[in-house]
Amino acid sequence: xxxxxxxxxxxxxxxxxxxxxxxxxxxxxxxxxxxxxxxxxxxxxxxxxxxxxxxxxxxxxxxxxxxxxxxxxxxxxxxxxxxxxxxxxxxxxxxxxxxxxxxxxxxxxxxxxxxxxxxxxxxxxxxxxxxxxxxxxxxxxxxxxxxxxxxxxxxxxxxxxxxxxxxxxxxxxxxxxxxxxxxxxxxxxxxxxxxxxxxxxxxxxxxxxxxxxxxxxxxxxxxxxxxxxxxxxxxxxxxxxxxxxxxxxxxxxxxxxxxxxxxxxxxxxxxxxxxxxxxxxxxxxxxxxxxxxxxxx
Amino acid sequence: xxxxxxxxxxxxxxxxxxxxxxxxxxxxxxxxxxxxxxxxxxxxxxxxxxxxxxxxxxxxxxxxxxxxxxxxxxxxxxxxxxxxxxxxxxxxxxxxxxxxxxxxxxxxxxxxxxxxxxxxxxxxxxxxxxxxxxxxxxxxxxxxxxxxxxxxxxxxxxxxxxxxxxxxxxxxxxxxxxxxxxxxxxxxxxxxxxxxxxxxxxxxxxxxxxxxxxxxxxxxxxxxxxxxxxxxxxxxxxxxxxxxxxxxxxxxxx
Ligand SMILES: [Zn+2]
Numbered sequence: 001x002x003x004x005x006x007x008x009x010x011x012x013x014x015x016x017x018x019x020x021x022x023x024x025x026x027x028x029x030x031x032x033x034x035x036x037x038x039x040x041x042x043x044x045x046x047x048x049x050x051x052x053x054x055x056x057x058x059x060x061x062x063x064x065x066x067x068x069x070x071x072x073x074x075x076x077x078x079x080x081x082x083x084x085x086x087x088x089x090x091x092x093x094x095x096x097x098x099x100x101x102x103x104x105x106x107x108x109x110x111x112x113x114x115x116x117x118x119x120x121x122x123x124x125x126x127x128x129x130x131x132x133x134x135x136x137x138x139x140x141x142x143x144x145x146x147x148x149x150x151x152x153x154x155x156x157x158x159x160x161x162x163x164x165x166x167x168x169x170x171x172x173x174x175x176x177x178x179x180x181x182x183x184x185x186x187x188x189x190x191x192x193x194x195x196x197x198x199x200x201x202x203x204x205x206x207x208x209x210x211x212x213x214x215x216x217x218x219x220x221x222x223x224x225x226x227x228x229x230x231x232x233x234x235x236x237x238x239x240x241x242x243x244x245x246x247x248x249x250x251x252x253x254x255x256x257x258x259x260x261x262x263x264x265x266x267x268x269x270x271x272x273x274x275x276x277x278x279x280x281x282x283x284x285x286x287x288x289x290x291x292x293x294x295x296x297x
Numbered sequence: 298x299x300x301x302x303x304x305x306x307x308x309x310x311x312x313x314x315x316x317x318x319x320x321x322x323x324x325x326x327x328x329x330x331x332x333x334x335x336x337x338x339x340x341x342x343x344x345x346x347x348x349x350x351x352x353x354x355x356x357x358x359x360x361x362x363x364x365x366x367x368x369x370x371x372x373x374x375x376x377x378x379x380x381x382x383x384x385x386x387x388x389x390x391x392x393x394x395x396x397x398x399x400x401x402x403x404x405x406x407x408x409x410x411x412x413x414x415x416x417x418x419x420x421x422x423x424x425x426x427x428x429x430x431x432x433x434x435x436x437x438x439x440x441x442x443x444x445x446x447x448x449x450x451x452x453x454x455x456x457x458x459x460x461x462x463x464x465x466x467x468x469x470x471x472x473x474x475x476x477x478x479x480x481x482x483x484x485x486x487x488x489x490x491x492x493x494x495x496x497x498x499x500x501x502x503x504x505x506x507x508x509x510x511x512x513x514x515x516x517x518x519x520x521x522x523x524x525x526x527x528x529x530x531x532x533x534x535x536x537x538x539x540x541x542x543x544x545x546x547x548x549x550x551x
Contacts, residue, residue, distance in 0.1 A: 099501075100490065100491070100492050102490055103490065150551065153551070157549070179445070179467045179468065181467055181468045181472075181473050181476070181477060181491070182477075183467075184466065184467055184490075184491045184492050184493065184501075185465060185466060185467060185491075185492065185493065185498060185501055185503045186501065186503075186551050187467045188445060188446070188449055188465075188466070188467040189503060189548060189551035190551065191425060191446065191449055192425055192429060192449060192452075192453050192548040193548045193549055193551055195422065195425045195426045195429055195453070196429045196430075196544070196545050196548050196549065197549075198426065199426050199429060199430045200545070203430070217418075218446070219445070219446055219467070221418040221422075222406075222417070222418045222421040222422050222425075222446045222450075223421075223422050223425060223446075224422070225418065225422070226416075226418050226419040226422035226423070227422055227423075227426055239418075240413050240417075240418065241406065241408070241412070241413060241417035241418040241421070241446070242408035242412075242413070242417070246408050247408045247409060247410070247413065250408045250409060251408075251409050251410065255410070256410075259410065259413070260413055264414070268414050268415070268416070269416075270416045270418075270419055
């Protein structure tokens with residue numbers, strides 16, 4: 001950055017600490033007494049360390065907090081933007097159905113659409129990564145934490161079907177708290193539907209790379225997330241079948257440090273490689289390049 | 298009966314477990330153990346036998362009968378090894394062109410440290426993926442609780458049948474009430490809203506057949522056995538590719 005954060009901060013009106021937005025927690029350092037109230041788009045508060053960071057600086061640092069290294073959650077489109085060029089969206093019109101007429105669900109979806117500008121929890125399309133054309137899907141935490149209902153499953157299945165038809169590799173940015181329980185059994189069936197589409201794509205000899213991000217749990221983790229040929233995991237991501245709280249309640253003990261984190265999954269043999277966010281694009285490009293290399297003898 | 302009454306019934310003490318179905322439907326059952334990777338998970342029992350003279354591979358998620366038996370079978374909550382054993386036996390069935398019959402009864406796959414560290418997600422994902430592209434017929438019968446991903450791991454079949462007081466759901470009504478409404482008093486309402494009963498599932502197309510229980514009498518097992526035999530007789534005339542295409546369409550419609 002060409003300017004200093006302290007200089008910028010002076011431009012804004014100081015307000016008492018207790019008016020700051022965001023989650024206050026015990027881990028918050030005590031030396032942020034000079035924290036200022038800063039307009040939304042110029043600066044933000046790190047959700048982990050609580051320190052104020054310039055948004056431009058955060059973005060330049062791949063949405064990793066420059067103060068503490070925390071990985072800020074990224075929207076589906078921001079993630080695609082970080083890794084791919086010439087993205088062209090597909091299946092944008094696929095919408096969910098409130099098939100069970102579940103109380104409050106239709107209203108919730110309508111409000112999320114309004115708030116996020118997205119119709120559902122996954123963005124799909126084609127684009128280039130390192131010059132290699134591929135099909136891409138990217139899940140969005142803002143939409144009920146990327147939970148999988150009909151629309152999410154349908155878009156992902158269609159992405160694999162499209163990729164099979166056009167002989168393209170698939171790169172998937174996975175983020176999900178699991179099933180969309182408001183859609184009941186239809187939500188569960190998405191696990192089988194997406195898996196079937198992945199299987200067909202794989203049988204055509206095509207590559208599927210999954211990037212597991214924080215969090216990847218439940219029905220999504222127990223289906224297409226772990227069906228990939230190569231599984232990358234973002235540093236520190238929570239990855240598991242059951243959520244940590246459910247496990248703690250079941251076994252009635254505290255979980256060890258680092259449990260269900262990407263690093264432990266690599267150690268136990270369930271992810272191919274941990275990837276730092278800043279290296280994601282290059283890593284994906286290298287994998288894609290190798291898979292379309294032609295060998296001249 | 299309300300949806301919640303059916304939920305309670307599906308978990309009722311003394312309800313026949315998978316072992317009882319196998320005993321009554323599968324002739325000369327020979328149990329085969331282990332996933333050839335790590336362990337033998339007793340929550341999923343598997344083996345070979347005959348249904349009306351036809352060789353089959355059988356899998357059952359077993360809750361156990363008395364207290365010691367329940368503990369031995371981990372109350373029907375499988376670890377990754379259970380799903381890996383299931384896949385091993387399914388692939389074996391495929392090799393020898395015999396159909397796969399699954400009895401499903403689980404509140405869900407086990408949640409615990411070991412299960413997570415040994416890849417519960419990967420094991421279930423792989424079981425769904427392998428079952429859905431199996432080149433041999435597969436039929437799943439839900440006989441109690443069809444609990445979420447743990448049940449689906451053995452339900453990626455050509456058809457799924459369910460006995461009339463069984464359930465199949467993405468989440469337990471207790472889980473739904475506490476996560477969504479933060480109110481454990483709303484369990485009965487959650488059961489209703491989730492449409493998890495046999496009749497509701499039939500309407501939604503999630504199961505093909507609801508089986509009358511007839512008090513779990515001899516007549517019940519004989520009837521079910523005849524239906525299973527007829528189903529396999531029909532499906533065994535189809536090629537592997539036809540089976541896979543039909544299975545694809547079955548799940549694609551959701
Ligand atoms: Zn921070």
